[in-house]
Amino acid sequence: MHLEEKTIDSQPIFKGRIIEVKLDRVLLPNGQESTREIVLHAGAVAIIAIDDEDNLYLVRQYRKPLERTLIEVPAGTLEAGENPLDCARRELEEETGMKAAHWERLISYYSAPGFCNEILHIFLATGLHAGSTHPDQDEFVELVTMPLLQAYKAVAKGEIVDGKSIIAIQMVQLKRAEQ
Amino acid sequence: MHLEEKTIDSQPIFKGRIIEVKLDRVLLPNGQESTREIVLHAGAVAIIAIDDEDNLYLVRQYRKPLERTLIEVPAGTLEAGENPLDCARRELEEETGMKAAHWERLISYYSAPGFCNEILHIFLATGLHAGSTHPDQDEFVELVTMPLLQAYKAVAKGEIVDGKSIIAIQMVQLKRAEQ
Numbered sequence: 001m002h003l004e005e006k007t008i009d010s011q012p013i014f015k016g017r018i019i020e021v022k023l024d025r026v027l028l029p030n031g032q033e034s035t036r037e038i039v040l041h042a043g044a045v046a047i048i049a050i051d052d053e054d055n056l057y058l059v060r061q062y063r064k065p066l067e068r069t070l071i072e073v074p075a076g077t078l079e080a081g082e083n084p085l086d087c088a089r090r091e092l093e094e095e096t097g098m099k100a101a102h103w104e105r106l107i108s109y110y111s112a113p114g115f116c117n118e119i120l121h122i123f124l125a126t127g128l129h130a131g132s133t134h135p136d137q138d139e140f141v142e143l144v145t146m147p148l149l150q151a152y153k154a155v156a157k158g159e160i161v162d163g164k165s166i167i168a169i170q171m172v173q174l175k176r177a178e179q
Numbered sequence: 180m181h182l183e184e185k186t187i188d189s190q191p192i193f194k195g196r197i198i199e200v201k202l203d204r205v206l207l208p209n210g211q212e213s214t215r216e217i218v219l220h221a222g223a224v225a226i227i228a229i230d231d232e233d234n235l236y237l238v239r240q241y242r243k244p245l246e247r248t249l250i251e252v253p254a255g256t257l258e259a260g261e262n263p264l265d266c267a268r269r270e271l272e273e274e275t276g277m278k279a280a281h282w283e284r285l286i287s288y289y290s291a292p293g294f295c296n297e298i299l300h301i302f303l304a305t306g307l308h309a310g311s312t313h314p315d316q317d318e319f320v321e322l323v324t325m326p327l328l329q330a331y332k333a334v335a336k337g338e339i340v341d342g343k344s345i346i347a348i349q350m351v352q353l354k355r356a357e358q
Contacts, residue, residue: 001321003241003248014192014200016216018294021193021200024243029319036243037195039218041294062182064203064215065296066289069182077293109340110245111291114256115197115220117244118291120342140208142180161288163299163342170349177356 002029005036018042018077041118045088046075048168049100049125056151057096057128058165059141071144071154072162073122073169084121093131095141101127106171111163122168148172181208184215197221197256220297224267225254227347228279228304235330236275236307237344238320250323250333251341252301252348263300272310274320280306285350290342301347327351 005026013021020040028034049057062069076091078084085103093099104124111118146154152173154160160169184205192200199219207213228236241248255270257263264282272278283303290297325333331352333339339348 003239003319003321005241005243014202014216016202017214018216019200019218021198021218023193023195026243035196037193037197038244039198039200039295040244044293060182062184063289063292064184064205065217065219065294066292070289070292072292075293107334107345108337109342109345110242110249111342112295112297113242113245113249113251113341114223114254115244116218116291116295140182142182155286158287162292163288163290163346166286166288166346167342167349170346170353173353174349174356177353 004029005034008033037115039116039118041077041116042080043078043084043119043121044075045078045084045091046073046120046122046164046168047088047092047125048073048106048122048172049092049096049098049128050148050172051126051128054148055145056148056169057092057098058144058146058151059095060144061139061141070162071160071165073165074141075120075164085123088121088123088125092125095139096143097131098128099131100125101129107167109167120164122164122171124168124172183208184213187212216294218295218297220256220295221259222257222263222298222300223254224257224263224270225252225299225301225343225347226267226271226304227252227285227301227351228271228275228277228307229327229351230305230307233327234324235327235348236271236277237323237325237330238274239323240318240320249341250339250344252344253320254299254343264302267300267302267304271304274318275322276310277307278310279304280308285347288346299343301343301350303347303351
């Protein structure tokens with residue numbers, strides 16, 4: 001089955017610091033025309049950091065699109081050409097003050113492929129120890145630590161509602177179940 | 180810790196069929212000003228549909244933001260004021276031709292809260308049977324069925340890379356592990 005949509009033209013709408021927006025006119029598989037509203041994003045990393053006592057290092061931060069705070073795994077947007085693991089190391093220390101001895105990439109996925117090209121790389125960080133720097137005060141994040149099992153229950157109770165955090169917590173929980 | 184960002188002003192950038200974009204100027208907790216690029220979305224539903232032989236009903240579709248096809252759970256955008264379950268029933272039948280006897284809401288979560296307010300409601304649909312209508316030819320989706328375990332392995336292998344599909348498959352797999 002032919003599914004591809006060919007671009008007829010592409011109209012730039014907005015270019016910000018985090019996102020770009022464009023409006024593509026496309027040729028559908030049936031020969032008709034339509035438009036596609038597209039948000040371009042440089043990609044991001046997220047880190048599920050677990051200490052030797054099975055505590056997760058999470059952050060609470062204000063999310064302006066929702067006008068509320070969320071509890072999430074530490075995360076950050078990739079800079080142009082940046083290696084995802086380098087970005088993950090930097091973000092973990094900036095947001096939690098912690099470094100990790102062991103890093104493992106768990107998964108890379110698209111957060112909202114219907115309208116956005118953002119890819120998210122999730123890393124598991126273990127062997128945690130305090131870094132040399134304090135968390136960046138301009139990050140405006142509050143550190144929240146909780147046992148992995150409590151975080152897993154917080155997903156079921158609707159207390160953790162951020163997609164990347166849910167995927168990260170469930171992946172680690174599934175790895176445990178398989179062992 | 181005070182985390183809230185107060186809106187100083189809000190500039191409309193774009194209003195499309197699926198998304199709106201605005202640029203907010205905000206007052207940060209430290210009294211400095213910044214901007215927030217915000218994508219507004221009406222919300223969506225996704226359906227993990229499993230038949231009595233433990234096969235998943237998935238769809239392959241072209242995602243213009245990625246310029247590639249993805250295998251995903253059936254999904255669709257909420258219309259204004261639409262009940263999520265009504266939307267889920269409609270989308271399942273439109274995309275797969277199937278109806279379900281049993282519906283359960285698994286989770287509601289934010290796909291990309293850093294820049295977008297999209298909320299996704301995931302439903303588990305079981306007791307599947309063929310509906311009265313054929314899949315909508317204008318949906319341009321290809322039905323893909325596979326056993327749940329194969330889908331779970333496809334996530335690990337990077338063959339299923341869509342966030343909502345990953346969360347849905349992991350949640351069902353975790354429910355099985357707990358039984």
